[in-house]
Amino acid sequence: MEIPELNRLERREFDMHLTWSDGTEHEVTYDDLRHACPCAKCAPQRNDDQSSMILRRSVEKLPKEMPTVRPVGNYALSFDWNNGCSSGIHRFERIWRLGEKLDPDNGKAYVHGAW
Numbered sequence: 543m544e545i546p547e548l549n550r551l552e553r554r555e556f557d558m559h560l561t562w563s564d565g566t567e568h569e570v571t572y573d574d575l576r577h578a579c580p581c582a583k584c585a586p587q588r589n590d591d592q593s594s595m596i597l598r599r600s601v602e603k604l605p606k607e608m609p610t611v612r613p614v615g616n617y618a619l620s621f622d623w624n625n626g627c628s629s630g631i632h633r634f635e636r637i638w639r640l641g642e643k644l645d646p647d648n649g650k651a652y653v654h655g656a657w
Contacts, residue, residue: 545638551619553608560641568641572609575621576601578646580636581629589651601626 546562557571577598579585587597609621609628618633639646 545635548634548637551611553611555608556606558611560637562638566641568638570637570640572606573598573601574640575609575632575637576604576623576626578632578636578640579627579630580632580646581627584627584630585647588647 546564546566548560549563550559550561552559552561556573557569558575560568560570562568577588577594584597586593588594604626605624607624609623612620612622614620614631618631619637620628620631622628636646639648
């Protein structure tokens with residue numbers, strides 16, 4: 543999937559405002575971002591609806607905070623939280639899908655191991 547380049551990311555109290563090179567703008571809440579963490583610990587918890595709901599509830603119970611954001615190469619961002627998981631590397635396509643209110647996992651269950 544070809545997506546525009548991320549031109550600007552504004553961190554706000556409960557969400558971030560993203561502006562892309564084609565003029566598209568998104569708001570992504572920190573709760574949605576945390577729920578969509580692609581790390582090996584969090585991703586399997588979204589494989590079925592019940593586990594995903596449990597993960598969502600645990601994310602919503604965490605204290606609200608604004609993460610530190612750092613680039614990962616030229617393809618992704620990492621979000622560092624004072625509490626909860628900070629292991630996920632969020633590719634720009636994943637962040638775009640969150641902004642578009644699409645499944646960031648693109649309907650694919652987490653599979654551990656070599657591909």
